[in-house]
Amino acid sequence: MKRPTIADVATRAGVSRSTVSYALSNKRPISEETRLRIQQAIEELGLRPNATAKRLASRERSRNIGFVLPLVTPEMTGLEMKFISGASRAINQADYTFILLAHSDRSPENLLRFAESGLVDGFILMEVYMQDDRVDMLQREGIPFVLIGRCADNTGLTYVDVDIQYALESSFAHLTASGHQAIAYLHKDDDQYGFSVRALREYHAACDRFDISPLLQSCGLSPEEGEVAMNSLLDQHPEVTAAIVWSDIPTVGAVQAIQARGRQIPNDFSIICQEHSIISNLASFVPAVIDIRADEMAAQAAQFLIDLLEDQPIEQPQLLFPPKLVLGER
Amino acid sequence: MKRPTIADVATRAGVSRSTVSYALSNKRPISEETRLRIQQAIEELGLRPNATAKRLASRERSRNIGFVLPLVTPEMTGLEMKFISGASRAINQADYTFILLAHSDRSPENLLRFAESGLVDGFILMEVYMQDDRVDMLQREGIPFVLIGRCADNTGLTYVDVDIQYALESSFAHLTASGHQAIAYLHKDDDQYGFSVRALREYHAACDRFDISPLLQSCGLSPEEGEVAMNSLLDQHPEVTAAIVWSDIPTVGAVQAIQARGRQIPNDFSIICQEHSIISNLASFVPAVIDIRADEMAAQAAQFLIDLLEDQPIEQPQLLFPPKLVLGER
DNA sequence: CTGAAAGCGCTTACAG
DNA sequence: CTGAAAGCGCTTACAG
Numbered sequence: 001m002k003r004p005t006i007a008d009v010a011t012r013a014g015v016s017r018s019t020v021s022y023a024l025s026n027k028r029p030i031s032e033e034t035r036l037r038i039q040q041a042i043e044e045l046g047l048r049p050n051a052t053a054k055r056l057a058s059r060e061r062s063r064n065i066g067f068v069l070p071l072v073t074p075e076m077t078g079l080e081m082k083f084i085s086g087a088s089r090a091i092n093q094a095d096y097t098f099i100l101l102a103h104s105d106r107s108p109e110n111l112l113r114f115a116e117s118g119l120v121d122g123f124i125l126m127e128v129y130m131q132d133d134r135v136d137m138l139q140r141e142g143i144p145f146v147l148i149g150r151c152a153d154n155t156g157l158t159y160v161d162v163d164i165q166y167a168l169e170s171s172f173a174h175l176t177a178s179g180h181q182a183i184a185y186l187h188k189d190d191d192q193y194g195f196s197v198r199a200l201r202e203y204h205a206a207c208d209r210f211d212i213s214p215l216l217q218s219c220g221l222s223p224e225e226g227e228v229a230m231n232s233l234l235d236q237h238p239e240v241t242a243a244i245v246w247s248d249i250p251t252v253g254a255v256q257a258i259q260a261r262g263r264q265i266p267n268d269f270s271i272i273c274q275e276h277s278i279i280s281n282l283a284s285f286v287p288a289v290i291d292i293r294a295d296e297m298a299a300q301a302a303q304f305l306i307d308l309l310e311d312q313p314i315e316q317p318q319l320l321f322p323p324k325l326v327l328g329e330r
Numbered sequence: 331m332k333r334p335t336i337a338d339v340a341t342r343a344g345v346s347r348s349t350v351s352y353a354l355s356n357k358r359p360i361s362e363e364t365r366l367r368i369q370q371a372i373e374e375l376g377l378r379p380n381a382t383a384k385r386l387a388s389r390e391r392s393r394n395i396g397f398v399l400p401l402v403t404p405e406m407t408g409l410e411m412k413f414i415s416g417a418s419r420a421i422n423q424a425d426y427t428f429i430l431l432a433h434s435d436r437s438p439e440n441l442l443r444f445a446e447s448g449l450v451d452g453f454i455l456m457e458v459y460m461q462d463d464r465v466d467m468l469q470r471e472g473i474p475f476v477l478i479g480r481c482a483d484n485t486g487l488t489y490v491d492v493d494i495q496y497a498l499e500s501s502f503a504h505l506t507a508s509g510h511q512a513i514a515y516l517h518k519d520d521d522q523y524g525f526s527v528r529a530l531r532e533y534h535a536a537c538d539r540f541d542i543s544p545l546l547q548s549c550g551l552s553p554e555e556g557e558v559a560m561n562s563l564l565d566q567h568p569e570v571t572a573a574i575v576w577s578d579i580p581t582v583g584a585v586q587a588i589q590a591r592g593r594q595i596p597n598d599f600s601i602i603c604q605e606h607s608i609i610s611n612l613a614s615f616v617p618a619v620i621d622i623r624a625d626e627m628a629a630q631a632a633q634f635l636i637d638l639l640e641d642q643p644i645e646q647p648q649l650l651f652p653p654k655l656v657l658g659e660r
Numbered sequence: 661c662t663g664a665a666a667g668c669g670c671t672t673a674c675a676g
Numbered sequence: 677c678t679g680a681a682a683g684c685g686c687t688t689a690c691a692g
Contacts, residue, residue: 005669016679021671031677048471051447052386053669056684064449071415085401088432097443100430102418113427117381119394119449141378335685346663351687361661383685386668 004045013041024049055118064097065305066120068134070106070127079248079275079294080126083148086295087124090302096121108137115143122305124148124298128159129192146305148297149194154318158304160297163320164198167290168206170325171244171272174288176210180242180270183207186229186254188246189218199246215240219250226250230257242270244290251287272325291324334375343371354379385448394427395635396450398464400436400457409578409605409624410456413478416625417454420632426451438467445473452635454478454628458489459522476635478627479524484648488634490627493650494528497620498536500655501574501602504618506540510572510600513537516559516584518576519548529576545570549580556580560587572600574620581617602655622653 006024010017015034022028023038030038041047055062067087069080088098099120103110106127111134114120121144125134128149135157138145147159175183185203190196200216207214215237219229229250233240234257245251251273255265263269265287272288300319307314336354340347345364352358353368360368371377385392397417399410418428429450433440436457441464444450451474455464458479465487468475477489505513515533520526530546537544545567549559559580563570564587575581581603585595593599595617602618630649637644 007669017670018672018680019678022678025671027672029677034678048446050386050669052382053684054671055447056380056382056386056686057669057671059671059684062447062449084432088434092434098432100432102414102428102430104418116378117385117392119392337685347686348664348688349662352662355687357688359661364662380685383668384687386670387685387687389668389687 003050004047006047006049008045009038009041009047012045013037061121061309062097062118063095064099064120065091065302066099066101066111066114066123068101068103068111068123068125071102071104082294083126083298086298087302089295090299091306094302094306096306106132106134108134111143112137112141115141121309122146124301124305128194130194130197131192144305144308146301146308148301150318151194158308158314158317160301160304160319160321162195162292162297163322164195164202165205166320166322167274167292167325168199168202168244169209170323171290172206172210172212174325174327175242175270175272176212178242178270181212182215182237182240182242183212184215184217184233184237184240184243186217186219186226186233186243186245186250188221196246203244219246219254221247221249223249223253223256226253227257228253230254234258234261241268243272245271245273248273248275248289255287289326291326293321293323297321333380334377336377336379338375339368339371339377342375343367391451391639392427392448393425394429394450395421395632396429396431396441396444396453398431398433398441398453398455401432401434412624413456413628416628417632419625420629421636424632424636426636436462436464438464441473442467442471445471451639452476454631454635458524460524460527461522474635474638476631476638478631480648481524488638488644488647490631490634490649490651492525492622492627493652494525494532495535496650496652497604497622497655498529498532498574499539500653501620502536502540502542504655504657505572505600505602506542508600511542512545512567512570512572513542514545514547514563514567514570514573516547516549516556516563516573516575516580518551526576533574549576549584551577551579553579553583553586556583557587558583560584564588564591571598573602575601575603578603578605578619585617619656620653621656623651627651 006017006020010020013020015038019030019034020038023030023035067084084100091098101114111123123138123143123145125145125147126149128135128147128151130152132151135147135151147157150159150161151157172183187200187203188196204214217229217233219225226245226249230253233243243254245254251271255271258265258269265271270288272290274290275292275294304314304317336347336350340350343350345368349360349364350368353360353365397414414430421428431444441453453468453473453475455475455477456479458465458477458481460482462481465477465481477487480489480491481487502513517530517533518526534544547559547563549555556575556579560583563573573584575584581601585601588595588599595601600618602620604620605622605624634644634647
């Protein structure tokens, strides 16, 4: 009653096991009549070749790529979905399989287990920290991976990331051209998360360059937190006329806070938010947006990993994507 | 330069391969001193046991569960995330691993490949059609799976699903108690998708029971389509005072259409939408909502699959969850 | 407490 | 065109 094997088929078809194997893989010519006999035996017995044994014997890879997404929010944002669809598109095109590894923790053990089990050939990592245990482990174990984001020390790493300097530079250029002098930044207060750290640094750099005094207000990921943050900012600094918000979700709340004070956007106040996702489509107001080109970045990350897996040289393994500033429509 | 194997470690430690294997698995006592020698050899060589070989030799399962999510929208909705988090929580608790298989197609071939490769032990299927190729294939091949949703013919299937009859019944009870006589349904027009078909049927049944004449308007998944649908409905049937919308996303647009005509919610118009996700938090208006308890359903589906995999009997393998009607707050 | 050997279900040089 | 045999890297009865 056990699952039939190649040996069973061979017996039934009156050939050797190797012939069955070759008939399956088409790696050498088989006469038409034995091919037919084998075919028939396969169907009669319902052979389903054991892929684990095949992998062991032929030392082949799984052709699966693990996309590692720590679930920071219980909800997945539209931005995360863009990364996912960009990566999975590129992965499928290259005839690999996309596997989403969505875990609530960031433990390296989990990844190691996947790699060792042969489940995946390599990883694409999201939500990269400045010091990232997962990166350390993967590097130590010699497991192929690519980052979307980057660490503090990136020697030897392959990554794609946002050109945050460019993002803030162009935002400041746009805002100052419209006459703004007080440009606040509603930032994510997280000194581990690479993006937050770098964005903060580049905000200060932009302030320097444009001769504007920095105005910071930390802000969480929800609309409510955006509202609270903007209210707190406007209470303390009524002179502010423009703000950059680190995510589009709190932007919704921030906009409400501004409007509740009777200030019109963009006439009385300008707001730029990082990335739009489905959420911006739902708000009655669409702000100016820094489009970080998430899908392109993710597709490139996937291509990098595939190159790594196939021992293709990568000319520029640390790639920054300059984002596009998209002005609001409503 | 190849990866070291158990044989290499055995040679270096001066023991047999089986002793190394037993030292690794702790399946029989090893003397302290040979254990130490083996341990040292393992570390010196950096042994990483080949999990594929182990699986083949010990005929064990992967303990991975595939959560199959056809990407109907490019964006993943908050509702889908609820299913994912509910299922992954239950799966992790049972010491299995959650793998999200997010594909843009619904091809059975893909699933078969995963199952045969030994990558996953079984599947949880989302977006089930009345006639579903994937279900047919999995049944034919004898691969364990559980549905979130159901087919036309469900003999022998294990599933969890929304009690749609209850959902519409309680919505109608609520609306008629408030005096509504004209209750429209903005439905998804899809005669393959089980949920749509059943919801439509139950809407008609509820109309019968409450003596209300059916008023249908088909409606897509985006806010824009919700707006268009509601406008079209109100143009043709200005007498309508209440509507049930099949998803929360178009509800956002539908609400705008209603408000644009100067009608107040809930005073002049009542609206109930199926499920809230992050999106409802963003709209300035929160409608009454049919909470389908997605996380509980998904967790139950996961438990069913684990029971199936571990040959545990399932007393009620076809389970309907009565949803909760949650009234709006703003 | 330890070893020699058979086996898991395939693949693939080596022969003919 | 086909077969006998060794091998992939483990596990696990069988012996001692």
